Amino acid sequence: MLRVDLVIRGCMILTMGEAGLVRDGVIAVKDGLLAYVGRMIEAPSFEADTIIDGSGKIAMPGLVNCHTHAAMSLFRGVAEDKPLDVWLRETIWPLESKLRREDIYYGALLSCIEMIRSGTTCFSDMYFHEDMVARAAMEAGLRCVLSSGIIDAGHKTLGRILLREAVKIAREYHGVSDRVFVMLGPHALYSCSLDLLRKVRERAEELNVGVHIHLAESERDSANIRSIHGRSEVDLLGEVGLLGPRLLAAHCIHISDGDIVLMAKHGVKVAYNPVSNMKLASGIPRIKDLLDAGVVVGLGTDGPASNNSLDMFETMKFAALLQKARYGDPRVLPAKKVVEMATIDGARALGLDGLIGSLEAGKKADIILVDINKPHLKPIHDVYAALVYSARGSDVDTVIVDGRVLMENRRVKTVDEAEVMRRAEEKAYNLLSRRSVARGIARKILKI
Numbered sequence: 380m381l382r383v384d385l386v387i388r389g390c391m392i393l394t395m396g397e398a399g400l401v402r403d404g405v406i407a408v409k410d411g412l413l414a415y416v417g418r419m420i421e422a423p424s425f426e427a428d429t430i431i432d433g434s435g436k437i438a439m440p441g442l443v444n445c446h447t448h449a450a451m452s453l454f455r456g457v458a459e460d461k462p463l464d465v466w467l468r469e470t471i472w473p474l475e476s477k478l479r480r481e482d483i484y485y486g487a488l489l490s491c492i493e494m495i496r497s498g499t500t501c502f503s504d505m506y507f508h509e510d511m512v513a514r515a516a517m518e519a520g521l522r523c524v525l526s527s528g529i530i531d532a533g534h535k536t537l538g539r540i541l542l543r544e545a546v547k548i549a550r551e552y553h554g555v556s557d558r559v560f561v562m563l564g565p566h567a568l569y570s571c572s573l574d575l576l577r578k579v580r581e582r583a584e585e586l587n588v589g590v591h592i593h594l595a596e597s598e599r600d601s602a603n604i605r606s607i608h609g610r611s612e613v614d615l616l617g618e619v620g621l622l623g624p625r626l627l628a629a630h631c632i633h634i635s636d637g638d639i640v641l642m643a644k645h646g647v648k649v650a651y652n653p654v655s656n657m658k659l660a661s662g663i664p665r666i667k668d669l670l671d672a673g674v675v676v677g678l679g680t681d682g683p684a685s686n687n688s689l690d691m692f693e694t695m696k697f698a699a700l701l702q703k704a705r706y707g708d709p710r711v712l713p714a715k716k717v718v719e720m721a722t723i724d725g726a727r728a729l730g731l732d733g734l735i736g737s738l739e740a741g742k743k744a745d746i747i748l749v750d751i752n753k754p755h756l757k758p759i760h761d762v763y764a765a766l767v768y769s770a771r772g773s774d775v776d777t778v779i780v781d782g783r784v785l786m787e788n789r790r791v792k793t794v795d796e797a798e799v800m801r802r803a804e805e806k807a808y809n810l811l812s813r814r815s816v817a818r819g820i821a822r823k824i825l826k827i
């Protein structure tokens with residue numbers, strides 16, 4: 380009898396690894412790691428304090444959200460049906476100038492609960508005061524990749540201050556735990572000077588961390604950049620030395636064939652955010668062409684203010700449908716590939732595929748159980764199609780990260796949901812009436 384910490388019995392296991400789909404499986408967890416993943420009939424007998432009955436459920440790797448701004452849950456629904464530049468400049472940036480550190484903490488914690496409830500176990504975040512996001516993720520029990528937002532918008536001093544803050548947070552968190560990882564987060568080419576981007580590259584190299592940026596999201600901004608520099612955004616990233624396997628580029632909508640070749644050559648990773656791209660009418664990225672070129676593409680929700688949900692099941696469905704519509708071909712982005720993008724490819728995009736993204740012995744025990752005893756999931760002829768086209772985030776029954784059960788029978792165990800909802804709502808309403816806390820240079824930039 381082998382002694383472990385947790386056992387899940389009788390489930391169908393979608394390993395997303397070499398073993399593929401395992402029917403009537405068992406998963407054993409010890410010290411936060413997967414000790415055994417395989418068929419019940421072949422498994423040794425395990426003894427554990429926690430035994431979960433997985434019958435009627437699919438066990439799969441926790442979903443990986445490659446691009447979000449968790450604290451923006453506070454802005455959910457506050458400015459709707461506006462183009463990206465108007466949305467940012469007229470509503471979001473002025474509101475962000477009023478944010479206090481505690482607002483970011485509660486906004487991020489609210490998002491962590493939403494992510495747990497819809498099966499996300501690891502998220503890649505870009506925002507200010509990322510130490511508050513780390514605090515929320517640690518309390519909720521999620522795994523996260525923090526990218527401190529850096530922007531100069533023509534004001535060198537602001538860029539210097541934000542880069543310094545990003546480096547400070549990177550030093551504080553990088554390599555300290557397997558639950559919190561760090562990247563640097565220069566916002567975009569339209570909001571960061573080339574000089575600042577060069578400095579970001581130098582610091583990222585020194586710190587040995589990746590870089591997370593918004594790339595070619597808006598047609599107008601991409602065209603502006605081309606008219607100023609005479610080159611594409613991807614070309615410019617090459618010029619400042621940022622193209623490489625540790626660059627995570629969100630969106631990548633307005634890119635050329637040449638850009639795709641360059642991205643593939645340098646091993647750039649892409650975060651595809653179909654819902655946000657549709658909502659802000661930013662355009663439809665050429666995911667099929669990126670995949671055909673060999674680029675690794677993960678999925679993201681983008682922030683809750685431009686989505687307005689963090690449900691990765693919904694994102695998987697839109698990810699597939701939008702590409703089929705774009706190429707006029709239903710064979711584009713089949714369901715299995717979309718599940719890969721939400722799990723193992725997402726992990727690859729974040730450089731974490733050695734730890735997460737598939738259920739294989741030795742990897743972290745980041746597992747979700749999807750309850751398939753639901754009318755909208757019967758019958759299951761194809762498990763990938765069921766997950767992408769029929770399942771919803773609310774079908775997730777149990778969530779485990781590092782072997783710790785964060786949610787069981789849809790009850791979140793790590794945080795007081797009612798209290799967080801109350802506090803986050805209070806913070807969001809207070810923000811609308813509060814005066815800006817931005818000073819000096821930030822006020823000038825934001826014109827507030």
Ligand SMILES: [Zn+2]
Nearest residue numbers: 593629681682
């Ligand atoms: Zn974004």
